Amino acid sequence: MLEGPFRGSVAVAARLVTWRRLQGPAFRRIYPDVYVPYGLELDLRNRSLAAYRLVADRDGVLAGYSAALLLGVDCAPWNAPAEVLVPRFMRPVTGLRIGYQRTPEDDLTEVHGCRVTTPERTAWDLSRRLSLVEAVVGVDALARVGRFDPAQLLTRRAKQSGTPGCQRLDEVVALSRPRSESPMETRLRLALVRAGLPEPEVQYQILDRHWHEVARIDLAYPDAKLAIEYDGARHFDRRQRERDIRRDAMLARYGWLTLRLTHTDVTSDLERTIRNIQGALRARAT
Known part of the structure; x- marks a missing residue:
């Protein structure tokens, strides 16, 4: 079966397809002698x-x-x-x-x-x-x-x-901070640093009184107990959103405020996002 990218000459030699069929609507040529089935996402x-x-x-x-x-x-x-x-x-x-x-x-x-x-x-x-x-x-x-x-x-x-x-x-x-778990976390961390804010901790662990991990935060300001979480596409799943709400409530019991950010917050609304984080840090410091 020709399901992914393939060399046309190789497929023809193996009698998996004919040159005539390769020129038809079932396949698409994307590089010289390299074809993909029509409809395959490029x-x-x-x-x-x-x-x-x-x-x-x-x-x-x-x-x-x-x-x-x-x-x-x-x-x-x-x-x-x-x-x-x-x-x-x-x-x-x-x-x-x-x-x-x-x-x-x-x-x-x-x-x-x-x-x-x-x-x-x-x-x-x-x-x-x-x-x-x-x-x-x-x-x-x-x-x-x-x-x-x-x-x-x-x-x-x-x-x-x-x-x-x-x-x-x-x-x-x-x-560089290789503990970062997503490109957006790195982009946000660098944006905060370049805006003059203190550098947040990356993948910060919150421990209970028995030193067991209760949560790990994407970016954190421990002194202010401010947690910043980047929500990728999976966080828009209903069950994941419910887990996020429960997690934020649990962190609140430990005295933490959680700010959840989306792709838009870190790209087109970045300046507003930085101002919001600055404001939260000031408020938590008083």
Whole structure:
């Protein structure tokens, strides 16, 4: 069955489909000789899998945001192109970011049948080209899934002196907090710091009198007992909302105020969100 991205020539040779049928309405060509079934969502994951089909026989690998996504880190903008590294020149392909480099085996791993750059190597690549905030977002998330210390990027820099984009790595590493559990948590934390607020604690544990964890908070100001929670899509599920309400009430019994934020609060309404947090900190300090 042709359910995901596939090479047309390979499928025809295996008699899974004919060239005539490939040109019909059942399939869509997205890269040279790479097709997907019509109706398959062309999100970054599927475009990345398709890109790998294109470059696998050229010793190509997935890198950048494509590698991050397959490694379990979804931090790319909605319109990010798929990304590959190949050892030799190939013609530019619309919608595909191509880097030319032979990647050392130590920098590679395999995920879902694709060769991708490791979490540390992916963080190295992204952190050198993205804005400061997005570089920290990527390093936070990749260091967490890859279980590496962000300071290893500085060690890598020392071994690869002169690599473009390394000048800002000290700041990226200094701001990185791999305990963060989502890109939005990192973006909000950095926005608060850049607005002049104290840096909140990340994934802060609240313990009962027996030193058992009763809750873990996305971002916290312990002195003010102010909890800031980022609610992703799953929090709009009715049962999850009910659990959140019970949890907030339990935290209130421990003297904590919980502020729950959504995607809009951290993006288009960020200035208002920062003012609200500033106001809550002032009120809790009196």
